[in-house]
Amino acid sequence: MPVRRFVLAALVGVCLAGAAFAQPFREPAKGSTERGAILDAIRPAVEAEMRGPVEFVVTTMRAAPNWAFMQVEPQRPGGGTIDLAQTGLRDEAEMMDGLTVFALVSFQNGRWNLVDHVVGPTDVAYAGWPLRYGVPAALLGLEQ
Template identity: 40%
Template sequence: MPFFQSPKPTEVGPKHPLRKPLLDALRPRIEGDLKQPVLFRVTKLHVLGDFAFVVCEPRTPADKPIDFKKTHYKSEIDQQVFDGATTYALLKKIGGKWKAVEHVIGPTDVAWSNWAGPPHNAPKALLGLP
């Protein structure tokens, strides 16, 4: 067993005080991308240090699926390189406030793996990377 183990991410559940600030920081970025208001169905929300990693599905305010064919993702859907509504996002605490710095919707691969390198250098443990 190694002498030093890297810290483990903290799960941010529904009643955790960071949940609302994190999702509120992500919301404008996703709403800007999709050009519509959204709410989130969260699959994973973890924090480690000044970073947060979110796996979620954006939904309409009525909690219905978003019709991605009515967004700029239509061409990816038509080319069969869009793998559904699952959204991955990286947030970073900057100047004491959470800010969404990266996101990807419907990737067909591990599109977030490069977030562990420059310019973000997010903890690999947070992203679920070896």
């Protein structure tokens, strides 16, 4: 009997520990204030690189209480295409895979703030973010 209790207690402990570390991720609703604030956190950096105003087509957006991760496609307002040759990234064009932006933002001091981003990576450039910033790997869609 004591062995069974120990095994049962161990299993319950593992389940509870897993639940404690599980993070509820959600996609902020289109048109919501939260979604707009998350996108606005990355907008200045992307606009500086694109050398002009942008709007985003969201491919992926996952948010947790203090983190948000997104994959977005920048375009000119109204849906216009961005000419890479006219951006601040033109010298890196041969080493890029389009203009896809992957970004990490954190919620601090009552607002969303850009932590890191990468434009047009040819690999999983954000794979080191969990170690570097302490963001849950699952938020980034990375297996642990």
